[in-house]
Amino acid sequence: MSGLIILTKYSIPASLISFVLFTIKTVTSYNDESMISYGFPLSCYAPSNVSSMAYDIAIAPLIIDMISYTLICHFIAFFSTPKKIVSNRCGNIVSVFLWLGGLSLIAFTATAISFSPHFVLWELDSYFGDEAKRSYIFHLGPGMSL
Amino acid sequence: MTQFSHSSIGNTHIIACTGGVQMIMLVRRTKEYFTDFIKRAAVEHDVKVVVNGSFTDLSYGAIAAVRLGNKPLEANESTPIGQVIQDGKLIAGTSSPGKYSFSQISGPYAYTKTMCGIDQFSVQMGNGPMATTSAIGGVAPIIIDGLPYGENNLYSAGAPNGAPPKGEVDSKFKYFLTQKSNAMYSAILSRGGAVGKTAIGYSSSERTLFVVSQADGAPGLDANGIRANFIAKRVNNAVFMDCSDSATLYYDGKFLIKPGDDKNEFLTVAVGFK
Numbered sequence: 001m002s003g004l005i006i007l008t009k010y011s012i013p014a015s016l017i018s019f020v021l022f023t024i025k026t027v028t029s030y031n032d033e034s035m036i037s038y039g040f041p042l043s044c045y046a047p048s049n050v051s052s053m054a055y056d057i058a059i060a061p062l063i064i065d066m067i068s069y070t071l072i073c074h075f076i077a078f079f080s081t082p083k084k085i086v087s088n089r090c091g092n093i094v095s096v097f098l099w100l101g102g103l104s105l106i107a108f109t110a111t112a113i114s115f116s117p118h119f120v121l122w123e124l125d126s127y128f129g130d131e132a133k134r135s136y137i138f139h140l141g142p143g144m145s146l
Numbered sequence: 147m148t149q150f151s152h153s154s155i156g157n158t159h160i161i162a163c164t165g166g167v168q169m170i171m172l173v174r175r176t177k178e179y180f181t182d183f184i185k186r187a188a189v190e191h192d193v194k195v196v197v198n199g200s201f202t203d204l205s206y207g208a209i210a211a212v213r214l215g216n217k218p219l220e221a222n223e224s225t226p227i228g229q230v231i232q233d234g235k236l237i238a239g240t241s242s243p244g245k246y247s248f249s250q251i252s253g254p255y256a257y258t259k260t261m262c263g264i265d266q267f268s269v270q271m272g273n274g275p276m277a278t279t280s281a282i283g284g285v286a287p288i289i290i291d292g293l294p295y296g297e298n299n300l301y302s303a304g305a306p307n308g309a310p311p312k313g314e315v316d317s318k319f320k321y322f323l324t325q326k327s328n329a330m331y332s333a334i335l336s337r338g339g340a341v342g343k344t345a346i347g348y349s350s351s352e353r354t355l356f357v358v359s360q361a362d363g364a365p366g367l368d369a370n371g372i373r374a375n376f377i378a379k380r381v382n383n384a385v386f387m388d389c390s391d392s393a394t395l396y397y398d399g400k401f402l403i404k405p406g407d408d409k410n411e412f413l414t415v416a417v418g419f420k
Contacts, residue, residue: 031313032244032271033329049286049333050341051390052202052227052409053209111213112206115408116362116390118337127297127332129312142206 003074006081009095011074016102019069020109025139028125030132037124038143039065045113045143046124055113058124109142148420150194152397155375157364158343159395159402161195163355163419169250169267169280171232172196172416174221180413181404182218184396193418195357197344198394198405199387200226200239200284200415212411219412226415228284229273236276238415242284245330247274248346248385249281267348267355269383282417286330288345288373288384293323296370297332300325334389335369342393342403343369346417347376347384356381357419359395361403387417 024040037046042061048054085091125132148165170191174183184196203225204212211219226239228247251266269290274281287295301309305322309315312327334343342362348355356379360366367375369386376384391406392413405413 030329031310033313033327034244035329048390049330050337051392052388052413053204054390108206108210112209114213116406127312127329127336 002083002086003078005086006077007070007074009086009091010077010081010098012070013095013098013102014077015066015069015073016106017098018073019066020105020142021140023139023143025137025143027135027137028128028132029135030128033128035125035128038139041065041068043124048116048118050118051116053115054118055115056118056120056124057113058120058122060122061124105142112142148194150398150419155367157366158358158360158372158375159397160375161357161395161397163195163357164353167355168420169355170418170420171199171230171237171280171282172418173226173230173238174414174416177218177220179218180394180410180416181396181401184394184401184416187416188396188399188418191418191420193420194398195419196394196396196416197346197357197359197387198392198409198413198415199282199417200228200230201388201392202226202413202415204412208412212408215411216407217411221414224412224414226284228282230283230415231274231276231278231281233279234276239283241273243272245284246271246287246290246385247281247283248285248383249274249278251275251278266350267346267383269385282387282415285388286334286386287326287328288331288369288386289347289376289381290326290383292382294325294373294377295328295331296325296373297327297335298325299323299327331369331386334386337368337390339366339368339371340364341390343367343372343389344387344393344395345372345376345384346387347379347381349380350382351380354379355419356384357395359393359403362391362393362406388413 026037026043037043044062045057148167172187208223228242230238273283301322309319343360345358394405395403
């Protein structure tokens with residue numbers, strides 16, 4: 001029961017915050033051409049080459065990423081949250097701030113990548129293929145070009 | 147005196163410009179809607195045709211202002227991608243070496259050429275040369291010096307083994323190359339016929355510049371269709387500008403295509419022809 005409470009009060013909002021603030025920037029390059037995408041463990045959104053401020057969004061990797069962040073955050077929260085604060089006032093205040101922060105950051109990111117978005121099921125970079133070189137860089141903050 | 151003629155294929159507008167057409171870069175400097183700026187600049191510079199130009203980036207704050215409000219941004223809150231050159235001077239934009247540029251060639255010799263009506267337009271990788279009448283960078287190639295661009299590298303019969311299917315091509319394969327791959331072109335192609343498009347192409351043999359534009363969401367030609375149309379018109383240099391709902395076309399005093407509401411708040415670079 002406490003696992004479910006920790007999940008809803010801390011793990012899910014913490015995963016929303018983490019999803020926005022801590023990600024992996026993947027640079028996929030093939031000879032002289034390259035693209036940048038964001039997401040962990042799978043790249044789930046990328047600035048589009050079609051239009052200003054447009055993004056390509058991969059739905060399945062996005063779901064997998066969200067589940068992964070939630071599992072990681074829940075693992076950390078479950079083993080690090082003192083059981084006695086889960087139901088006390090301090091724990092409730094922390095939860096409220098986490099939810100406010102998480103929802104705000106997700107709302108901002110969703111707003112920012114919703115300029116003429118283009119949804120794909122899986123692959124963001126099918127043009128580059130398996131032979132492309134990929135480098136992975138830890139990225140702090142929402143994955144956007146500026 | 148430049149002559150302009152308008153035609154269309156379905157929802158795709160095509161404007162042919164002949165007779166010493168001059169390309170002018172128009173950069174918004176004040177807080178006004180992109181469409182208001184174009185209307186004003188068209189009168190100010192006496193241009194007949196105006197289309198949208200560069201891709202544009204925004205800061206986090208500007209993103210929120212555009213998405214949550216409906217007022218135009220200050221011009222300095224938008225960052226055009228790719229250098230915008232007018233009369234040999236950089237007037238806006240940032241360097242974009244991995245993309246392409248479309249320029250009206252000049253330099254001291256070509257200034258004279260342009261004045262004589264022998265206009266020369268070209269496409270090259272990277273930033274446009276400074277010694278041009280005008281140039282816009284950060285755009286996607288369609289045809290360069292007669293070589294069509296597409297999803298993959300294609301070769302004529304007899305090409306040696308090992309020719310790369312995408313990307314840079316070694317000199318030993320270049321002779322056989324009939325189509326060059328490009329990621330930006332491929333991305334536009336993948337969005338099909340209904341995505342908004344703006345393209346410019348020039349036929350040296352016909353001495354005609356073609357401006358092609360199609361509204362976002364309207365069924366029309368896909369990237370290959372635009373390219374085929376250019377090839378049929380003997381265009382030897384052509385590029386796509388910022389596409390999707392950035393597509394804008396102003397012709398003869400009125401808008402045939404307007405950009406999306408958000409884009410209208412922050413786009414800054416337009417290309418005029420007179």
